[in-house]
Amino acid sequence: MESIPADAHTREVFYVGGEYVDDGTVNETVYGQVYVEHLVPVHKPLQKYPIVFIPGSSRTSIDFLTTPSIPTSSPPPKSWSSHFLSLSHELYLIDPPFRGRSPWHPPTHLSPSSQSQSQPYLTFSAAPLQKAWTTPPFSTQWPDVNPPAGKGSPAFDHVMKSTHPQLASLAEEQSVAQKSLSALLDKIGKPVIILAHSMGCKIAWLLADARPGLVKAIVAVEPAGPAFQMRGMGGLRREMTAFGLTEVRLGFEPPVGEKGERLGRRLVKPEEEGLLECWLQDEEQEGGVRELVNLKGVEVLVVTGEGSPHRGYDWGTVEFLRQAGVEGVEHLVLEGAVMEGRGGGGNGHMMMLERNRGGIGEVIGEWVGRRV
Template identity: 30%
Template sequence: MTLAFWEQAAPRTVRRGHMWIAGKRIQRNAQTYQCGPLFVEWEAPEQVTRPWPIVLLHGGGYQGTEWFDTPDGRPGWAQRLVEAGYVVLVADRPGQGRSPFHVETMGPMGPAFSYEHGRHIYFPAEYEGRHTQWPFARDDEAAMDEFIAGYGPLPADLAFSEDMEADRIAKLLDRIGPAILLTHSASGPVGWLVADRRPGLVKAIVAVEPMGPPFAQIPNIGTLTWGLAATPLNWEPPVASPDALREAAPGEHRLPALAGLPIVAVTAEASAFAAASTPAIEQLNAAGCQAELLHLPDHGVFGNGHGLIYEKNSDAALVPVLNWLIEHTEPSDPAHRKS
C-alpha cells in the first residue's frame, strides 16, 4: 500500500501563523478600497537560535509558495531555514499569490505568464548540457502544468509595483523589527529599496540571481529606469534624472542607507541571470555598499539554473548561503548570539 504524501513527510514541532500588512486606502466613486495589501506567513522553530528573522521574497509573477516544497516534493528553503534556527516570514508580494490584485486599485495587469516564457527562464535550451538539477524531466507536461499553475500577471507599471512592495515590506519590518531579506529574481530590486528606506532594520540581503543588470529592460516586466530599480533610491548627492545617473562616473553618487550593509548575490552555473548580478554588485559597491558574489560552482555546487532554490540539489545550494549568513550576521562568539 502506498502511503499518502503527508504520511511520508517528517513531523515537525514549530510555531506558525500569518498576518496582513494593510495597503493604502483609496477612493473610487465615493467608495473606499484598499490597494496592495501584503500577505505574510510565518514559522518559527521550537527554539530560535539565530539572531534575526529572515523575510523571503519570491520572484516575479509567482508567490511565496516557491520557498515551500520543491516541485519534486522535498522541503524547500523555508523549512530548511526554520530547521537551521531562524524565524522565517514568507511574503506574497502585493498583487501576487494571496495578496489580492484588482485593476481598479492597482492599475492594468501586465502580460500573462506563458509556458514558453517559463521554459526560457528556468531551463533554456542553450544550457541543457550544463543544467542538470532541474527537478522534473523537460518533457513531463503534467509537472510543467503544475509548475506554471502558480504564476500570474504583475502590475504593468513596474515603478508603481516596486514602490508599493518596498513600502509594504518596510512596514512589515516596522512591525517585526530588524530582519534579513532573502530575495529571488524580480524581488531583488525591492531588497535594495527596502534597505534604503529602513536603514538599520535590514541586517543583510541575500539576493538569489537578482533581476538586472542596472538599467535593463526586462521582457514582460518593465525597465529598471533608475539603475538598480525601476523607482528612485535615495542617492547622495541627489540625482536629477535616470539619464544623469546613467552618465555619472562610478562612485559619484552614493547610497548612505546601504553603507556597510552585508549584501551577497547568489548565482548559478547554468543561468543567463547570473551575468546580470556582476554589474549590479559593481554598482552597489561603487555606491558604498559591502556587496559580493557567491557563485555556487565556486562552492562545489554545480548544474543549477535560475530556479536553484527548488532544484534537485536545493539543500546543497543553501549550505554556502547559510555559511555566509552566519559569518556576516552573527557574532563570532556563540555566547553572544541571541537564544
C-alpha cells in the same frame, strides 16, 4: 516518544500595509496590503536575525515552502523554508502586492502583464538559453528529465499552476511593496536578513533604503539586472532603469531624480572572458559617482547559478553596488568547490526548486550564520 522534527514550527498569518482608496463607486477598498506567513521554530534559542523571504516576478512565497517532486530522491531535499527553520531562524514569507494572497485591486489602478506558457519554462527549466548568453550554457539541475518535458510533466506544471499575473508597471509595484513591507519591518522591530529572488531583489534594495537600521543583510539570488538595462529571455529590455537598480527613487548622494537629473552611465567590458558588457555609473558625470548612502552598511550576497543566463551579467549588479559605496558585497557563483558534495553545480534561475536545492540552502545558511 517520537523526536520533534528539526523544522517543527508554529504558524500565524496576517496582513500589513494597505490604505483605503476610492474604488470608483461610492465605496472604498483597501489597496496595497501584503499577505505574510510568520513561522517560528519550536527549537530554541532562536537565531538573532529573522529572515524575510521575497519571491520573484509572478511568483509567491510557495517557491520557498514547497517544491516539485523528485522521483529519484528519497527523502526529497528540504525546501529553503524548512532548512532555515531547522537552523532556528524565525521566518516571514510574503506574497508581493497584488499577487497570490495579497489581493488584486480595482482596474483603475492595475493593468496585468501577460505571459505565455513558454516563457516561464524557457526561463526556469533546463532549456538552452541562447538569447541570454553569447555561448549558451545548460542548467542541469531542473527536476524534469532531459530533454526537458513540457505540459504534463510534474515540474513544468508546478511552475505554471503557481504563476500569477503581475503589474505591467514595475514602478507601481515597487512603490507599493516598499511602503507595505516597510510596515512589516516596523512590526518586526529588529534587524532582519532579507532573502530575495530575481525581481524580488528590487524590493529588497528599496526596503534597505527605506529602513537601513532594520536590514542587516540581503541575500540576492540572481537579482533582476544588470543595472540600468535589465535582461530577459528576449535579450536587453528597451527601457532603461531610471535609478540603476530600481524604477523607484533610491537614496543616492548627491541626490538623483529630484529635479529631473539622471544617473550618468557608461558601458563596461568585463575582465572575465565570456561575460557580457554591463552599465556602471559614469565617474565623470557632474557631481561624480552617486553613493547609495542608506545601503552602505548593509551586507550583500549575490548568488548566481552556473547554468543560468545570470552567469553572464550578475557581475554588473555586484560592481554597481560596490561603485555606489555598498561596502560588504560578495558574489557567489554556485560552481566548482562551492558545490562539491552538495549536489554539484549547473543551476538555473529557479534554483530553490531544483534537485540540489538542499545543498544551496546549506551554502546560503553558512553565509547567513556568519552574520550572527
